[in-house]
Amino acid sequence: MSDDTIRLVTIGRILRRRWRLLAILTVVGALVGYGTSMLFPPRYTASASVLLPGQWEERALLTQAEIATSSAVVDRAAAALGWKGVSAGELQDRVSAKTSDGNLIKISGTADTPEHAQRLCDQLAQQFVTFAARIAGDSTDPGTTTGPDALRQQVADTNRRITDLANAANPGQTVESVQVRTELEKLRTTLQEAMKKLDQTDPAANKAGMVVMGPAARPAGEAPPTRVQLILAGALLFFLLTVVGHLTAARMNRRLRTEPEIAAALGSVLLGTVDVPGERPAHRPEGVRPRSGLRRLMGIDTRWDVPAPLMSTDEAGRRIRYQRVCARLRDQLPAPRLLLVVVLDGDDVARRAAGQLAAEARSGPCPSSSSRGYPALRVVGVSVSRPMVPDRDSESGAVVVLSPGSWTAQQLAAVAEACADAGHEVVGVVSAVAVRGRPTRPADRPPDNATPALAVRSHEKGGSA
Structure with missing residues (x-):
């Protein structure tokens, strides 16, 4: 995942496997947007147009728009309105003016109610026309003639x-x-x-x-951002942040996913891949933290960045894979001997695979048969943070069983070093893959592949699997 291009299939996998978490965080984002809307009261905006007759250049129109929102005009409008608790400086931030085609200047005002917004806009347009007439040359002294x-x-x-x-x-x-x-x-x-x-x-x-083109219309709705817009923005923001967080974590993930990479990190060879039917514990084991139930509820108790588990074959098909791994171990060893099966703590799939592998080795052919017996296996758990393997006693090697996509190269190298410190040679690696189990058949109905199962037992007794 860290070296692959992010594609739509990755986004789809996040939506399918993390839909509960996405839904919860989207609701949280909507609540945050609602809380933000409570901090900012609703605002309403009204607009009025002022016509400037004659021929005007664009620069002159822009100058008039600046005059319409200048402190001289806003101060006069604030004095005429006489609103308590609202200063001219606050009104300065609530008004705006822009030019449009046809020598029109559109003046807008924002207030806490539609009535106040309408009055503010009308008063601002009136004060602008009066002020523009004064600076155009009109004088209050009739005896003075200028310009x-x-x-x-x-x-x-x-x-x-x-x-x-x-x-x-x-x-x-x-x-x-x-x-x-x-x-x-x-x-x-x-x-x-x-x-x-x-x-x-x-x-x-x-x-x-200059002429005011009628009174300002009373606004029918809130000015953006409205409460609904803030709620939708919060929900969308949290949704996108969750998806981006998953993609970022996947890009930074350094866990090994392919069998050749895992075998190279442990300095050994791959013995095979075995299937483990996916199961959920019927009750919570002792020592499991209470918040694991919350993780299961939110859908984050399983990995999303691994391929979907394939449909499992029947029990006979799964046993064939375990028997082949035991046969490869037997062929690699000069004589039957005891081996350690190393399983990392927290890898439940590998733990069940190791148990099944040890059981299959015990039920294998006897050492006196023509194909020799399977090596005896003893399963041991190893901590990931501080791997410690039992010292060599009667064992003469180690087999590492793990599930792909769970461990980094540094962690596997530490396990290999722990095996070497204990005097064990890593003779092979077994990859355990979780699969979906098929529904159980009725007891009176024979399986469809009963004949291949008999052939497997003949292989067990007569030759290599």
Whole structure:
């Protein structure tokens, strides 16, 4: 798994074998999202549009949007609303403005109720139009004329002077008088055209004409993130974190999964693979921690990153595999002798396989037969953290029985070193694989492969399996 590419089949295996854990953590994530929504009260957002007549450049529109949310406008809106406990600084964080097509500025306000959001948005739009009109050139002092209005006044005065000069010119039909009047009329026309272009191109001339496009609509729903969105986000986040956590743990897993890797880590050869029907204990053994029941309830008491167990053959087929392992042990040894069967603590599948292997060795052919007898086997358990193998006495070798995907190369190397320290040579490795047992047949119904079973017993008595 650590060197394989993560594929959809891996995700599917997580969903099939960890669905209980995923469901529990998804519910926990939904509860966390609900708790988060309780910390943040609901918010409602209303919007109003302000029309800016005339021709505006994009930069000028952006400037007006900034003015709409400036402190000068927000402070005036806060003073007009007069909400207790809400300062202008808090309103500054609740308002926004953006430009849109058609010289429109969309002003939005967020509050704790739909009514407050509507009032805030309307007041903000009104204060923006008023403030824009003031900075466009309107003055509270009627006796003061500045900006474009002053320019228009000067143009009007100039037109009157032109008229006076034209009347004061020689009314006769001399060439000089006609030329003077013509030049004065050209000057008048030029001034009028310049003022017309100024009115069309200067946005400041139209700022006083901003229009609020109706009152803000009262919001019908909460502003995001809503309570439902927070609950769904929490559930999805916990679900994804659980899946990613499984994938990360699988990528970091260094347990050996193939028989050649296991045999190489122990410095020995593979004798064969045996099947062990999967079983669940009927009652909790002594010494098992109480939280093992919780692990079983959550579905994390079994590995998810191993292939699904195959369907087991019948009892006769399983015995054939054990007999072949015993036969290979007999062929490797010069004479029948006693061997240690080393099983690591916590490997229940290997422990049952070792017990079945020892029982099969005891029921094998007798040493006086033509095929010689099977070696005697004694099962011993070894701790994984501090492996300790009994010293060599009457035994003359060790056979390691384990299940693939359960131990790392460092752990197996420590077991091999412990066997060497005790004077035992690791003569072989047996891989124990959990399989699904077939349903039991009625006692009065003979098995389908009764004939091969008789052939197996002839092999046991007559020759190698």
